[in-house]
Amino acid sequence: MTQVPDKIPKSTSDVHLLASLPLLPVPIGAEPLRNVLDAFGSAVAVQVAEILGLPLSDPNDLLRSKTVGSKIKYEFKINHWIQPAKAEGSLVKFEMDSQTLCRTVSHQVNELPHLSAKEIGGGCGINSSGINPSTGKKKKVVLEFSSPNIAKKIMQHLLDVYTKINKDMEGEEKAILGQKAHDFFKSMEEGDPKPVALWEQFRDYSIKQYKQDYAGLHIKFDVYSGQSQVSHESMNVALKLLKEKGIAIKYHVTLICDLNAYKLGRTIIRKRDGTNLYITRDIREAIQRYEKYKFDKMIHVVASRQDLHLAQFVKVLDRMGA
The missing domain is CATH 3.30.1360.70 (Arginyl tRNA synthetase N-terminal domain)
Structure with a gap:
């Protein structure tokens, strides 16, 4: 050996x-x-x-x-x-x-x-x-790093809110608040101005704080963007492309990508109520980034617990010819 x-x-x-x-x-x-x-x-x-x-x-x-x-x-x-x-x-x-x-x-x-x-x-x-030996031109690489989630408890006040919400959701209120959260998210995805404006306000506050936190570590990013900015309309474009290529198929009342042939299982890309998942947004965002930067390679830096998600995401892009 x-x-x-x-x-x-x-x-x-x-x-x-x-x-x-x-x-x-x-x-x-x-x-x-x-x-x-x-x-x-x-x-x-x-x-x-x-x-x-x-x-x-x-x-x-x-x-x-x-x-x-x-x-x-x-x-x-x-x-x-x-x-x-x-x-x-x-x-x-x-x-x-x-x-x-x-x-x-x-x-x-x-x-x-x-x-x-x-x-x-x-x-x-x-x-x-x-230099790219085939063309003699320099190549472009997009590096996605950090990827903080504004719904997670990065800062203490967000932790307090997170804890309070979970406590409030105990018992009978859990189903009611869960449905309200679902309805709010769905209306935001569909472009309702009121929830979108509230989300943008939260996002602006969060990014402002992130910049301050990162500055203390001498870290500065060129662009602050993420999959949450992908619009419902642009995701429909991605879903249409997935359907046309036979990658997305109907499974009962949901839309899935069957990756069992690659030992990656099935991944849902649109739920029965019409809302999309992270992978749907990631796919559309990857396409948008390529359209904007025309990069030769994009590198994602993520936690190891996202191994399956990333493997499914990359395989779907591969099947799309992206």
Whole structure:
């Protein structure tokens, strides 16, 4: 079994930084050249498989002994990918090497937009000039980061409101308030001026506060926008396109995208009452961003708990030919 390399090249001028990744046995479905987290995951899998005497291609998910965690912890060897393992019973936590993480992520952001799919798959040399070799022109990358949600408890006063609403919704009032919230959201989606104006006021206040918070961290974004700004009319355009391409289908009284063929399940894109979901807005927003920026690559920085949502979102765009 090929071992994790004991060092990372210090310079990409001699060796492609990502060219070392294929040295790792790559589990089915992992794409270390496109997703740096897959490289770190493969680095962990290599050692765990070796320590437990399990084949990398066929892990035993029924191995639940509490001694397994301790065995992995004490036999795991740190390297430039992974720091010491921590065991809590049968749970083992692995910490990525921060220096390697920063270098590989920045490398992918800087280099992958300038490489063709063939080059990425073949591990060819980098194009250090930052120029698209096929056209000789510079490429454009849109990076979506932070993505705060104005409905979440980021600031204390929002936490207080969030807590109060949940308390008020206990008992019989829960159904009543839930229906009111649903009706308000639906009317806002349909363009009713009053709820839209109230939402815009909340959004303006929130962004003003976000800017102040980020300023304290010396962070400034070029654009403050999100899927909540996608209009009902523009989403209808996206839904029409999905229907025309046979991607969106009716399922009972809802509209869904069936991605079972890709092991991604089914995702609802319009509910029975005509309201849309996050993925519907994300799809339309991605199209709008491309129409505005004509980018060559768009990168989403999101929490890992959104893995399925992002996988479904990307697959739908892929099927649309976007």
